[in-house]
Amino acid sequence: MDFSVAFNAARDALPYMLGGVVWTAGLIIGAMLLGLALGVPLSVLQVYGPKPVRRAVSLYVWLFRGIPILVQLYIFYFGILSWLSTLPGLTSLGLDSPFVAAVLVLGLTSSAYQSQIFRGAIQSLPPGQLKAARALGMTDAQAIRTIILPQALRLSIPAWSNEYSILLKDSALAFTIGVVEIMARMRAIASTTHEPVSMAFLAGIIFFVLTWVGVKALALLENKVRIAGYTRQGAA
């Protein structure tokens, strides 16, 4: 392999490949946020909800953890969303876009995983704090919002950063339904330049940098919200 040819090919492909970063970033930010928005209430329901609700949440979690993302992408993109977008009133929402399908699948799957992260964190808190909050006259909703979740979310950041790096890698599957993220561009440009190896290296480097940036950013966040002497056991 001629190294300089490979290098030049990679250099020439760089702008096009970097264009994929926008899509990849869109996928993971969308999925992380959707996963957070659903994962938090799911975790609360699973810990504090009545039994049938807890059961339903755990079924949801099993479903999304159990079905491979590739399969879900097909089900949502070719199935559910394309059907939904034919319904009157929904046609103009753009539900049949591959990007929407990918954010939805990655986000729902992530919500299942994130809910388990938060659930573990909630359950690791000393139970007396909820009692103390109730004893002060807080409703359960107030106690969960102001006492439980602020602590549970802080404790969840390390696991959350792990979830980010997993999502980043899972997002590469979105090429299968036509999202022009990094992986899709790598395949396209590899076939036109006949430089698959250098394009794979380039994509690998971009993914690595994205992982690094995200994990570092979350570590910064963790530091910023850290509380003096606060550890997983709370103040023992």
Next chain:
Amino acid sequence: MPDLTAAASAETAPSDAILEARGLFKTLGGNRVLDSVDLSIGRGRVKVLIGPSGAGKSTLLQCLNFLMPPDSGHILLEGREVDKRSKKELCAFRQQVGMIFQDFNLFDHLSALENVRVALIKVKGLSKLEATERAVAELARVGLKDKATLYPANLSGGQKQRVAIARALAMDPKVMLLDEPTSALDPELIGEVLAVIRDLAQGGMTMIMATHQISFSASLADEFLFMDKGRVVEHGSPAELLGRGSSSRTQAFCAKISELTGEAGDGAAGECRL
């Protein structure tokens, strides 16, 4: 059933009791933990629950503010029965009943000041400024004004318990329930918390306290309630129960624990036999 309840509370409504419990029963894991407990406390009074571990003291205190719902029985605040099915009423009731726990239960992510302030803002709807002023005043009252910015992890046990007391006091409770407030403390930290509790009692706070600090509580209490196996088996003034020649179970129990804790050595056991 509901009209029976109404009749019962109407019957004996006029009473000077602030907090009253009638016929409390509680079963946990197949054990009868509270067995027909009645209790009534008047304004400014101090009642002390004593008895062996497992007697049901914590359960009783937590049933009194429905942290644990009793299986049956009635709780009345100032003669009005509390309807535990109404969430709103329950929250309003709990605001008026302060609770102090053995292991403090401070909110670990909030500073001392924020611990005291949070319910003032969220529950009482005070502005942040008003709440802060009040919280600072309460912290000053328990001698912790200079620790306001510290987080629980950086406070000693005694300081944590005093913050917890300030947090409860900030709600202007009509009665305080204290569940072994010094039992989790190192011996040298007990005194500072007892001093705060003594101040409260002298300031006229109505209190029901479970404790093993016999000589301290004998000096404060209007009444001792001796619990065993979920029942109040003896009650009376400390002098009656612990006085010379008394053959009460309370006396026997106190003698045993003062032996164990070595209270006898510093003359405290003398107080135990008033």
